[in-house]
Amino acid sequence: MGRRRKHDPDDLSSPEQGASxxxxxxxxxxxxxxxxxxxxxxxxxxxxxxxxxxxxxxxxxxxxxxxxxxxxxxxxxxxxxxxxxxxxxxxxVGMQSRHLEILRERARPSLQQLRDDFGETANLGLLDGDHVIYIDIVESRRGVRLAASRGDRVPIHCTALGKAIAAQLPEDRVRDLLKETGLERRTGNTITAIDDFFADLAKVRRTGYAIDDRENEEDGRCVAAPLLGTHLPAAISVSGPSSRFTMQEVKKVAKALLDTASGIATNPLQGEPESSPA
Known part of the structure; x- marks a missing residue:
């Protein structure tokens, strides 16, 4: 006769046929x-x-x-x-599509204002798995512009959105993400050493915003701020060609982004439901 297995009260598996x-x-x-x-x-x-x-x-x-x-x-x-x-x-996330849609609707006017104020593309991104996914994009009206497409996925290590989000996560979680994706070199400016990346995240925490200085695109520059009050790993950013979007302009945009991010997190849409949607 086989030995009877002792019942584990924390075993969540289906009961065997004939179970008591x-x-x-x-x-x-x-x-x-x-x-x-x-x-x-x-x-x-x-x-x-x-x-x-x-x-x-x-x-x-x-x-x-x-x-x-x-x-x-x-x-x-x-x-x-x-x-x-x-x-x-x-x-x-997949079950909370309405929740994400509320965030997108709440952020949309602010993204449009950022685009109009600075003439560059404004973005809303969310950490999905080990990449950042673009939830919304308000493109620059200029003929030459830097813009992804809604639904595009980008790495965390070489994008301003990714850094802004990663800076709010526990270190072990970031290490796990980077273990999955690596730190692929996208341009000559891409950070490819994990210690350098964490040093950059420390700077993000000090200043409140993140910069992608031609790290993902050869002629691309982007600045991002996290949406701290939403309890979602999300951030907003402004991006443009580095030949036009100078580092001096980045500092000015960063201040506006921090103010805008705070407003998005604390000013819900009129009629927004109090509880999380099913």
Missing amino acids: EEERDYSVRAVERVCLILNLLQESVDGITLNEVAQTTGLPKSSAFRYLWTLENHRYVERDEEGGLFRLGLGF
């Missing part, structure tokens, strides 16, 4: 606990603590952490290392 009623009941309880955690995350604006998860689910803190770790591993939960808070992660 108790085991089948536990399988349901495990799913209910995951749903409780996700509902708690959805209802929270600023994020939830491990203690809140343990209290809501009735789990010991060690078990609650294992649930959160599993959800984080599948990108359904994102952890703020500094504050110790957990939030909904990018695994739900």
